[in-house]
Amino acid sequence: MATDYTVEWSRSESEREGTPLAVLLHGYGANEQDLLGLVPGLPQEFTYASVRAPVSMGFGAYTWFELDVERLAYSSSAARQAVEDLWEWIDSVRGNHSSVTLIGFSMGMAMATSLLRTRPEAFAAVVGLSGFAVDPNRGEELEGYFDDDALAAQKIPFFWGRDQEDPIIPGEQIDYTHRWANQTVKLTKVLYAGAGHGVVPQEIGHINEFLTATVLKGQR
Template sequence: MTPSDASLDPDVVRWSAPPAERAGRPLLVLLHGYGSDENDLFGLVPYLPDDFVTASVRAPLTPPWPMMGNAWYAIDAMNLDDVGARPGAAAAPDEGMGGVTAAASAFIEWLDAATDAPHVGLLGFSQGGAVSLQALRLQPERFAFAVNLSGYVSPGELPRDAELAARKPPVFWGRGTRDDVIPPSLVEHSAEWLPAHVDLSGRVYPGLTHSVSEEELADVRTFLTHRLDELAD
């Protein structure tokens, strides 16, 4: 699961608007979860505010056979039986930090080449949520906000965490009470870390598994609408 080129492929990105209609508009980038691709979260576009230009990117790695789709970082080191998880679980904390950081760095490299949007927000699911938050930590000034659905914050310290804590950008964190994919230790770490570093909002959805519900989508839309109002001021 270590390709020779771990950069994002600019030819497989799905955009909600053609190039001529993107100038000057805020950009919302969608980062999918493990075993998926750019088509997955793009299905959310009709439920999101259409003032955003939306881009859905494909993670650069290929999971081990027989898993299909793509991945942002390896999860091979985790003993899934220990957390009762199916494939798609987060990497173990001691293995995941470098992989999540490398994935976020590759994403930022793609972003630098892909757009000059005046404002950029992130929406990631599971692995994509972890990468979104890691990108926010790497470049706190670059991103207006982040939405983390069924994801987590990677443990460990990064050089600009204090700067992020000073800026406190808005972050929405949604997860379900029946999500058995993200280990409880990472949920606990995220619950402690996020309020100290970002302006946190979100909900825990009763009965929701490792997925996105209509109720959660409605909350995300409200969050994004508020972000548009702030960017317009």
Template sequence: MVAASPLDPDVVLWSAPVDERGDRPLLVLLHGYGSNEEDLFGLVPHLPAAYVAVAVRAPLAPRFPMPGYSWFTIDGVESRDPAEVTASAHAVWEWIDKVRGDAASVGLLGFSQGGVIALQMMRMRPRDAAFAVNLAGYAFPEPAAGDAELAEVRPPVFWGRGARDEVISARFVDHTAEWLPGHVDLSGRVYPNLAHSVSAEELNDVRVFLEKQLATPKG
């Protein structure tokens, strides 16, 4: 298996200091291709304060001249390396296992590439992710070791995407629309005027979804 570099602990952004985290649920934010940990951290003021939000930086550098960081390499419109996807998902889980402390649960929220990693993490360890939010992302179109177990556990997943999103291939969108209902408890929405981005309307839907997870007993 391709081994991804460990996540850099010096660039992680936390919404609360160590002494204020306790057993509060952890919400891990996974940015998109060519971005960094500061991107999704800007959403924190709009998310339920009960979560301890933490934004991490992807371990890879995109191909020049793209700035920022990536979870896996993109060669052309369609090509992605499944080994890199799995390796990055493993790297995030490895980091979470070291820092989660007494967190009551772990939820995942990713945008674009980060959404792919959020779902891949859930597919690797179906019982360890309380839920996933996939914004403008997709389910990677390769079987994963935990897919059968995931279909039994059926954790909650919110999938939001824009009808005008021209970044994500229709092939990936179609696969995700077919695959998710058979593996998770799916909710979500297609936003008619949204491109490859997050709107205020979508962010409000995400907040409602996250609040619902707080009210749902785990285990």
């Protein structure tokens, strides 16, 4: 049975046909409203779809899969299932659009990079904000799941924005993500002092420029 996602769209259904799609994936403990504040500062040619994670934590908070926030520990099988479920939804809407781009914050970046690594040919670009990429060596369910060789051959444009002093994401996760990104994607990495575990206005401007250059320029 497919997961029934709650999605906040920036356009009505009649206005979406043929537009580039950007899927917004929020972080742990947030919901589909969390990243909508980015949309006014991003290219308006896109249709934006902000997806609510399926696991309720109560009080309007959701997660993509259960997470031990102290250690950033999680079940590899749960993480893989979350990716598989989200693929079903993406496949159900992607035919209406000229391309698909992912924008993920924190845990949403882990989801975005995992989607990218399973089917890199499906995406025009990916934006990761204050997050990390999943290390497949952390669980047997993820061994052989990602196709990083195919991703390296594609060199998909990837924007990674973060604060060097981010208090949430552990250094070992950052180190792994840095190694992974340098080996597999066409990386644009920008550090934002004072952002903490968040997104600053300058960063939104840089994402706008990135999406315009990497996605829209090729479609005009």
